[in-house]
Structures are given as C-alpha cells and as structure tokens.
Amino acid sequence: MKCAICSSPLGPPEENAHHPLCSARCKMVDLSKWLNAEYVIQGPPSSMGGPGDGFAGIDLSEFDE
C-alpha cells in the first residue's frame, strides 16, 4: 500500500493514524484537492439528506407509557 499523494510506503492501518495517507501533510494536500474540486464543480457533495432525514416519520409518543 502506498500513499496516494506522495507514493511513500504505508504501514498497516492500525499503526497509521493518517491511513490511507502517510502523514498529516499529505492529508492536507488531499483535503485541498477535494476542496479545489468542489470549488470547480460549485456544489456540495452532500446527497445524504438533511438532519433527521429518515427519522422524521417515527412517532416517539408511541413509546411513552
């Protein structure tokens, strides 16, 4: 396994807090890549629904004794 940013060899994930990258520096590079891509597309990548989405239909009073 190699770092996607600098191609340095990576240790096993459980020994590498920055997995799948090798270091905090590469994480920052990776993050800035994503941010740049997002900026170009001009849209948030979130398509996972709003807060509480999927739970709105549950009536909690049903469990109230």
Ligand SMILES: [Zn+2]
């Ligand atoms: Zn790296």
